[in-house]
Amino acid sequence: MWVYEKTLLYPVRVTRPDPRMAREIITQYGGPDGELAASLRYLTQRYAMPVSQAVATLTDIGTEELAHMEIVGALVYRLIRDAPLDAIIAAGMDPYYADHDRGIYFITGTGEPWTAAYIASKGDPVADLHEDMAAEQKARATYEKLIDLSDDPDVTDVVRWLRQREVNHFQRFGETLNLVHEYLSRRRVF
């Protein structure tokens, strides 16, 4: 089960509306390499993991990604909360506004809704952990593009923090993959 804590894992103190930036960041909420996909990917891959340490890593990183999803949601919310309609139109965010007003929905920057096709669960621990390592690198790459696109230091600060977490998670998944390989080679001997 999960227990909710009434804090953000990293503070979001953005005050300047910027619907253009909101439209770009939202892909990390509901896009293929976004936080919802990351969380659900790891949490659902747990069942087929052969070693307990891999289950622990997927549980803990999958849970942290849920907290990241809340951070990205907070970023998008604060970027559009006080944005006037003409700024939303100028940023090309008016189709989003028509469907969602200033609510937060799971889509890419180009408007495609989230789909489970973004994630894999092969039931094969080696294949799944390689997917997870690739997912962390893809998320890192996207956050680097978002840093390029940001001109608000309050936004950049949060995005940099999120980028660094992907690097740490990649490291942990690499170690987990080694543990799984060790387990599988031991099993072959006996």
Place this chain on the structure above:
Amino acid sequence: MDEERRQLLDRLVALEFTAIELQLFLDTHPDDQRALADFNATAQELAGLRELYESRYGPLLSYGFSPSPRAWRWVEEPWPWQM
């Protein structure tokens, strides 16, 4: 949110982040005694700080992990994205 509350919250969140990072490290290095000692020291400091924060500003955790003496303060603002 007043400055005193913000500072307390920032310290709390920083400690929680420390605990998460140590937890992830320990998942793949369970025999690392230094990391284990750091984790337990962080958990202890975090429990004290959470108790102090909650006594002033209301419960942080849901489902019975935080008490709510006298009044049901869970429904009070601010929520995390409003802070």
